[in-house]
Amino acid sequence: HKDPHYVGDRTTMVHLFEWKFNDIAKECEDFLGPMGYGGVQVSPVNENLVMDNRPWFERYQPISYKIISRSGNEDEFKDMVKRCNKVGVRIYVDTVVNHMSGDANPAYGTSGASAKPNELSYPGVPYSSKNFNHPTCTIQNYNNATEVRNCELSGLHDLDQSQKYVRDKIIKFFNKLIDLGVAGLRVDAAKHMWPKDLEVIYKRIKKLSRKAGFPPKSLPYIYQEVIDLGGEAVSKFEYNKTAAVIEFQYGIVMGYMFRGEDNLSRLSSLEDTNKWRMMPSRDALVMIDNHDNQRGHGAGGEKILTYKDPKMYKMAIAFMLAHPYGQTRVMSSYVFDDPSQGPPADSNGNIISPEIVDGKCVKGWVCEHRWPQIYRMVQFRNLVNGEKLENWWSNGNNQIAFSRGGKGFVAFNAEKDDLKQGLQTGLPEGVYCDVITGEVVDGKCSGRTVEVDAKGNALIEILSNDTDEGVLALHIQAKL
Ligand code: LM2
Ligand code: CA
Numbered sequence: 001h002k003d004p005h006y007v008g009d010r011t012t013m014v015h016l017f018e019w020k021f022n023d024i025a026k027e028c029e030d031f032l033g034p035m036g037y038g039g040v041q042v043s044p045v046n047e048n049l050v051m052d053n054r055p056w057f058e059r060y061q062p063i064s065y066k067i068i069s070r071s072g073n074e075d076e077f078k079d080m081v082k083r084c085n086k087v088g089v090r091i092y093v094d095t096v097v098n099h100m101s102g103d104a105n106p107a108y109g110t111s112g113a114s115a116k117p118n119e120l121s122y123p124g125v126p127y128s129s130k131n132f133n134h135p136t137c138t139i140q141n142y143n144n145a146t147e148v149r150n151c152e153l154s155g156l157h158d159l160d161q162s163q164k165y166v167r168d169k170i171i172k173f174f175n176k177l178i179d180l181g182v183a184g185l186r187v188d189a190a191k192h193m194w195p196k197d198l199e200v201i202y203k204r205i206k207k208l209s210r211k212a213g214f215p216p217k218s219l220p221y222i223y224q225e226v227i228d229l230g231g232e233a234v235s236k237f238e239y240n241k242t243a244a245v246i247e248f249q250y251g252i253v254m255g256y257m258f259r260g261e262d263n264l265s266r267l268s269s270l271e272d273t274n275k276w277r278m279m280p281s282r283d284a285l286v287m288i289d290n291h292d293n294q295r296g297h298g299a300g301g302e303k304i305l306t307y308k309d310p311k312m313y314k315m316a317i318a319f320m321l322a323h324p325y326g327q328t329r330v331m332s333s334y335v336f337d338d339p340s341q342g343p344p345a346d347s348n349g350n351i352i353s354p355e356i357v358d359g360k361c362v363k364g365w366v367c368e369h370r371w372p373q374i375y376r377m378v379q380f381r382n383l384v385n386g387e388k389l390e391n392w393w394s395n396g397n398n399q400i401a402f403s404r405g406g407k408g409f410v411a412f413n414a415e416k417d418d419l420k421q422g423l424q425t426g427l428p429e430g431v432y433c434d435v436i437t438g439e440v441v442d443g444k445c446s447g448r449t450v451e452v453d454a455k456g457n458a459l460i461e462i463l464s465n466d467t468d469e470g471v472l473a474l475h476i477q478a479k480l
Contacts, residue, residue: 003219092184098189314374403427418462424456432451
């Protein structure tokens with residue numbers, strides 16, 4: 001369950017947070033497919049509690065496993081998966097099976113059906129009070145693994161996955177998604193479920209759909225949300241036996257690094273598990289920010305970089321996409337100030353579609369995935385896929401550079417001094433167009449150019465007073 005099953009050399013998924021299925025389908029065809037994105041993580045697709053003012057987090061309060069939410073219904077979901085698969089973009093669903101909703105009275109879901117959360121009654125599944133962990137308790141002590149798994153996470157009614165009945169319902173939901181052609185699942189709140197129960201569930205999930213174009217015997221990609229920054233009873237290393245884990249340490253380290261509060265040169269040993277306590281590369285899904293920590297939910301704190309700090313954010317994303325560690329995920333957000341605020345919506349609560357003007361999203365959507373500095377680094381990662389990290393250089397401080405074999409080269413300057421340095425790029429001789437500041441159009445580079453000599457050396461310059469970009473990236477497909 002550790003292979004995302006991307007098409008061809010694709011490497012990276014984007015989380016289209018709160019997007020509607022119809023809009024995602026169109027984005028796959030218009031942009032993600034042609035530009036080389038490998039997949040889309042969609043927000044929870046099953047029926048959820050309708051909350052006042054429609055905060056984004058209502059989608060983490062399930063009412064049933066019917067596919068119906070503000071993103072669309074089952075037909076629209078099916079159509080989206082088909083259209084995205086057709087253009088080489090896989091779909092991954094965020095699944096919430098640790099718990100059902102919290103209390104609400106009256107409580108109704110996105111299909112209009114009602115439930116009685118205070119009586120632990122969810123007729124749409126159906127679950128009744130005997131399917132939940134008893135006695136009811138609230139997680140307070142993260143040093144007690146049983147409490148973390150069997151008590152309620154902030155009042156969300158906690159399912160008992162040791163029951164066959166509960167597992168059967170979860171597996172049925174997962175298998176339905178697989179029949180509809182998805183390539184994998186994010187498992188929300190995996191930390192709050194027992195690894196042994198999850199293993200039983202994973203074993204019983206179907207192989208990926210042959211009809212949707214997956215090779216025979218493909219297992220779904222499963223990446224589990226286990227927030228482990230150390231010092232708690234539950235460890236992420238309990239979860240990486242057969243499935244992947246989201247490595248939350250990664251974005252925090254990158255936040256410190258690209259804010260200039262750590263030392264970039266320390267990243268030379270990023271894959272040293274003992275030093276960083278990060279998952280082995282093949283088990284890790286990484287991101288710079290996610291829907292939780294970009295707004296102060298979950299873990300991470302104020303060091304997390306987001307679209308609100310564009311220069312440092314683009315540097316961190318470029319590092320993530322240039323460096324071979326992990327499976328990479330790009331966040332795509334909507335503009336927010338209030339951390340509870342839901343996506344752009346009309347007065348009836350219907351989500352307003354992103355509109356694209358000159359390649360940029362408007363109407364309250366940020367669409368980081370359409371930023372040229374980001375999608376061109378996705379293409380960089382696809383191009384250098386499988387190449388070794390070579391020619392590591394640092395000034396011992398916050399200026400670094402490295403190549404990926406002989407195909408790509410990146411340099412970063414996160415300090416107050418200019419970077420002006422002759423460096424070995426690993427690249428063949430020629431004039432290259434920096435894909436951060438421009439691209440090749442009609443044989444001309446619209447950004448900075450760099451001349452690489454016959455020995456692979458080049459003078460690399462990133463000035464500290466450049467307010468837009470602190471990174472430079474060259475690759476063999478952007479050669480003049
Ligand atoms: C996750 N990881 O384990 C998600 O990534 C995260 O976004 C979810 O929390 C969490 N698990 C549960 O699925 C979010 C949000 C919470 C919110 C819950 C449920 O971060 O703040 O809790 O979804 O909607 C909200 C209220 C909370 C209240 C709870 C129950 O913020 O104060 O607790 O609903 O009504 C009484
Ligand atoms: Ca639990």
